[in-house]
Amino acid sequence: MNISFENQSVEPSPVLADPFNIHNETGYQSWRAAKLAGFPATLDECITRIKDLADPSESEAQGIAACCRRANMALYHCEAGFNDERALRGALIAFASAFGLSTPERHRSAGDDGVVALQVSDAPAQRGFIPYTDRPLNWHTDGYYNDPRQPIRSFILHCVRPARSGGENMLLDPGIAYIRLRDENPAFIAALTHPQAMTVPEHVEEQGGVRQASTGPVFSIDPASGALQMRYTARARNIVWRDDRTTRAAVDFLNRALAAGDPLIFRHRLEPGQGLICNNVLHNRTRFADPEGDEAGRLILRLRYRERIAGTTH
């Protein structure tokens, strides 16, 4: 189904056109007030039940897009079963396309269909990478190590099987992180929008592959939509922050705010058939434990896209 989100676009008035310009206090305050007023109190407000994952109805899709406009994320729940993982992967790709997501990231762990299976793995290309272990994942946005010209703008996490215990996600809209930082000190925003704010050094893998160093801002504006986007990791090692007092203070403030638990951070443990669709929100993952013996462990399917979710930009 082709779903039109055209009627959901919001034309900002000229004076409010760029609330992310730190010199535009009026525009920022207006955007901030609207953001906080519309922000869901709980993630329960953002769950949409879907009958057919491969072909969401217009009302289902509009419900998801509405949540994403408010919080840059939504949950869906589809109880329909699938004969095999291949059919589920196909349904997820069709689901994504209903939201204008059609350019998947070419990830080395993705299958031909662009879907990555997140599960405990000892495969050579995944060994040592935390997403493929049962260890906790620190706060980050997906693809923070990418070239800033090739950002991940959205992703879907779909739960096939939860862990025996643990594996909960905490989620935070980057817009809320921006508000906390700017309210604390607008200079923090100036520091984190600097094009050389954060560098992920070159990474040489065991197999000899090389991921180039990437340098870029934490906060930037998506040129196509004017939306705020974020590139961030709370990891302390293998990250080089711009050697500047304000940058260090901004990162320290954000890390402390995330660790302390902002009231607008959501916590959720995906159940089978549930998924998260989002405009690359900040997230982490708690440690988890898989069943012992031959029973299959936690399996999450991940799809990442270059596009933002259609109809979700204010």
Place this chain on the structure above:
Amino acid sequence: MANLSDLIIQHPEVTNFDELEKLVIKVAQEGEIFLQFDVKPDYRDTPRDWYTRLESSFYWGQEK
């Protein structure tokens, strides 16, 4: 109008101030009319008078 910050993001191959000056000249020669120096570039060799030098480079490039 271009921003210096966008120029830096779009050209990760530029790793020092001398290279950035050359890039600014090239951008001007290619027809950019305005360049906003919205951030101080952060290279090991960024001089104190970075703004003046980049502004001069840009106008020099426009006149070539």
